[in-house]
Amino acid sequence: MSLPLVVLLPFLGALAAPLFAQGGRTAIAIASSVPAIIALAALYPHWPTLADGGVVLHSYEWLPALGISFSFRLDGLSLLFALLILVIGLLIILYARYYLKAKENVGKFYSLLLCFMGSMLGIVLSSNLLLMLVFWELTSLTSFLLISFWNHKQDARRGARMALAVTGGGGLALMAGILILGNIVGSFELDDVLAAGDLIKSHSLYPVALTLVLLGAFTKSAQFPFHFWLPHAMQAPTPVSAYLHSATMVKAGIFLMARLYPALAGTEQWFYMVSFTGMATLLIGAYVAMFKHDLKGLLAHSTVSHLGLITLLFGMGTQLAAVAAVFHVINHATFKASLFMAAGIIDHETGTRDMRRINGLWRYMPHTATLAMVAAASMAGVPLLNGFLSKEMFFAESLQLNLPGFWAWVPPLVATLAGIFAVAYSARFIHDVFFNGKPVDLPIFPPHEPPRYMKIPVEILVFACIMVGVFPAISVGPLLYAAAAATLGGNVPEYHLTIAHGFNLPLVMSFAAFFGGLLMYSQRQRFFDFHARFKEIDEKAVFEAVISWLTTSANRLTSRIENGSLQRYATLLVISVLAVAIVPLTSLGVFIGENGLSPIDWPTLIGIVVLILCALATAVLHRERFYALVLLSVVGLLVSLGFARFSAPDLAMTQLSVEVVTIVLLMLALFYMPSWTPIESSTSQRVRDAVIALAAGTGMTLVTLAMLTGPFTSISEYFLENSKPGGGGTNVVNVILVDFRGFDTLGEITVLAIAALGIYAMLKNTVLTPPPGDGQGHAWNRDAYPLMLRQIARPMLPLALMVSAYIFLRGHNMPGGGFIAGLITAIALILQYIASGMIWTQHRVPFRYHNVIGLGLLFAVIAGAASYSFGYPFLTSTFEYIKWPVVGKFEVASALVFDLGVYLTVIGATLLALVSIGRLSPHSAIKSNKESA
C-alpha cells in the first residue's frame, strides 16, 4: 500500500494546497511540505530490503486485458530518484515561500508544484511501463503550466509551448517504443522487460524500439538536437527552474535510460546513438554556456552539458561508466539546484540577471556568495567537492573505451575540452558576479542578503556537496551502491569511492581542464569577440517560424482538399476507394469460383436485363427528373421481384412497401424542386465521372461474381435449428429480427426514430413555395384531390388496415412482421393524405406521430426489459400456445410485443417524415397553424 500512497499523496496535497492560500505563504508552504514528509516516512521502512538489492512490488489490477496494471516497484534506482524528488522538492517548497511575492497566486503555484512532484514520483515508481507513460505525459503537462506560471509574459508562454511541443512529441515516440517493447516481451511489467534483455536485443524490431525510446529520453533530457527548449524554459520562476530543470524533470530521460539499461544497452546501436548524442550535447552546452550573459542562461546551458555528460556515460556501455553516471546524477542535482537557487536570490535582490551589470556582489552579500562559490566550484570539478569525484570517474572511463586507431583519442579529448569549458563558465559565474569591479546600474541598489530561511535550502545542498566530496563512502556510498545495482541488474563492478586515487592520467586531465579553463576565462574577451562574429540563432524565432509554417501549410492543404464542394468530396471518396481496391481487384480478374455457374433461368434473366437497362437509363436520363423517378421505381420493383425469386419473401414484401413510400417521398420532394436538371459540368468532367462509375461497377461485378461462385459456409444452422424450439416461430428471418438479434433491431428502430425527428426538426418553420408549373409552361392541375381517387382511397383504408394486422400477426411464422405491417399501414394512411389532403386526414387521424414513435420505442424496450423480472437477460423472449374459440390454436409470443413496438415506430417515423414534407408549402402551413391554434 505504501508505494501507491507515496505517488498519490502529492496529488492529494495539490488538491488541498489552494485551501491554505488564504492563510498566507507560510501556511501554504507548511501544508505543501506535509505530503512530501509523509512520503519520505513511508519510503524509509523499505530501506533494509533495498540495501540488500531487494525489490518492493505493490500491484493492483487495472485493465488486465490490455496489460495495464496499477503496479508500483521500488528498488535502489527508483529510491535514489524518489529521494531527489522529495528532498529537493521540500527545499524548493521552503525556498519558493520567500521567492514568490505575496500578491502572486501562491495557491496555483504550490498546487502545480505538488502535481509535478506526484507525476515524477509516478515515473520513477511505476512498474508498469504504460502506467509510467501516463505519469511521463503528466510531467510534460504540469511543467508546461509551471513554465508559463507568469502567463502574462509572452516569452513565458512561448517557452512553455516549446517545452511542451518537444517533450510531448518525444512522449509520443516513447509511447510507440514502449508498445513495441511490450509486444516483443509480451508484458509491460518492468520485471519481465528487464529479464528479457537478450530477447529484445535480438529482435528484428529492436532498432526501431530503441530509437523511439531514446527519442523520448533525449527530448525530455534536452539532448542535442532537442536541447533548445531547456534554455527557453528559464522563463519559469526560479524555484521551478531549480526543481524541474536541474534536479528532476530533465533527469526523467536519464532515469529512463538507467531503468531500461539492462533491457536495451550493450549493443552497437546503443553505443553509437547514446554516446555520440551525449558527446555532442556535452560540448555544445558547455560552449554556449560560456557566452551567455544571463545568469540562468549560463546555468541552463551548463545543465544541458551535464545531461550530455551523463548520457555519454550511459552510452559508453561499461558497468563502471553506468556507476559514474548514476553518481553524477546525484552530484549534478545537488550543485545545480543550489546554483539555481543562488541565481534566484541574486535576481531577487538585484532585480536583474545580466552578468554584465551584476559585479562585485561579494561586498553586499558575502554569505550567499560563499555558498554560490562552493557550488560553482563543485560544478567546475574542484577537488574535495562532489563534482570532482564523478568527473574524475568520467575522465577515467573516457580512457577505457577501446575504439580503433585515431578514434581512441576522441573521447578523452572531448572530455577534457568540455572540462575546460566547464571551468571557464564556472569561473565566470564566480568572478563576474561576486568580484570584477562594481555593480553597474542595478535596478535594486544596494543589494542585501536575502531572508534567513531563503538561504537554508542552499546551505543544505552545499553542505551535501562537501560531505559527498570529502566522505563519499560514508555519505552516499550505500545509496549509490543500491542504485547502481538496480541499474545494472545486480552486476556491480568493483569501484572505490575516495577523495583521490593518487596521481594518474584522469588527474592530469583534471588539472589540464582546470588550468585550461582559467586561462580561457582570463582571455574571455577574445572568445567573446570570436563568438560575436557568428550570427546568433534565436531558437525561439526558428521554432515559431517552423510552427507557423506547419500550420499555414496544413491550412493550405486542408483548404485545397476541403474546398466546401460536396461534388469534389464524393469524387475523392470514390477514387480513394477505387485506389485501395484496384490491386486486389486486378489480381482477382474474372474469377469463377469452384462452385461454377448455375444454369440460366430465362424469366429471371429477362428481369435482370430489364433491371440493368432501367438502372443505366436512370443515369442517362437523369436530367428529366420525372423520368428518372419512374425508371427508379421500376428498378425498385424488379429488385423486390428478385428477392421473391431467390427465396426471400420477407425481403420482397419489405422492398415493395419501402419502394412505394420512397417514390411518394421523392414525388413530394420533386413537387418543390425544379423538374429539370441543367447541364453544368463540362464534357470532360462527365467522361471522367463515367469512367469512375464504370470502374466502380466493374469492380462490384467482379467481386460479386467471385463471391457467388465461391465455396459457401454459413453460421445460420444455429438459427434454423433453434428458430422453432427456441424462438417459437417458423419464420426464421422474423425470429432473428425480434429474438436472436433483437437488440440490433431495437437499435435500428431507434435510428429510424431519430431520422424522423431530425426531419421534423429540420423542416419545422421552413416554408417552400413550389414552382407554379412543371417548368415547361404547363400549370399544375387545379383539381388537387381528384374525386375518383378520393372515392377509391377511402374504402381502401379499413381493408389495408386489416391486411396489415394480418401480416403483423402471422409474421412470426409466415412472411410478414412488424416492419412490413408498419409500412403497409403507413402507405394506407399516406394514400388518404394524397387523396383527400392534409387537413381532411389530420382531422380524422388525430395522432401526433412523435407520440406514436415514442410509444413504439417504449413497447420495444418494455418487451425487452420484462424478461429482467423473470431473471433472464434483456430481450429474452417466451411464448405460449392458447386455444381460442373459432380461431383455434394460437401462439402468443412475448416477441410480439417487441414487434408491436417495431410496427408503431415504423408507422410514426414514416408518416412524420412525409407529413413534415407535405406541410412545407405556405398553403398548408397557414392552414395547419390555424388548426393547431
Add this chain to the structure above:
Amino acid sequence: MELAFALAIGALTASGVYLLLRARTFPVVIGLTLLSYGVNLFLFSSGRLATGGQPIIGSTSQYSDPLPQALVLTAIVIGFAMTAFVVVLALRNLADNEDDHVDGYQSEPKSRKKTEDAEVSGK
C-alpha cells in the same frame, strides 16, 4: 445466372456512382437510392442464390441462408430513413439558398459566400 446477377449489381453501382457525382441534389438522391439497391442485393447474395428455399421452417427441405436476409431487411428500412433524411436536407437547402446545388450555391465567388456566412454566424 450468377454472371447476370453480378452484372446487375455492377450496373446499379455504376449508375449510382455516376449520379452521386452530379451537381444537383435530386440526381444525387436518386444515385444513393440506386447504390443502396446494389449494396442490398450484394449483401443478400452473400447467402447465395437459391430458388424455392424460403427460410420458413417446414415449408421446404433445403432452406436458404436467413441471416443475410434479416440483415438486408433492416438495411432496407435504414436505407429508407437515410433517403428521407437526405431528401429533406436537399429541401432545406432549397429553402435556405433558393437553389438545389449540392454545394449550396452555384457560381457566386467563394469569398463572398464566406463573408455572408460570417455575418450570419456573427449575429
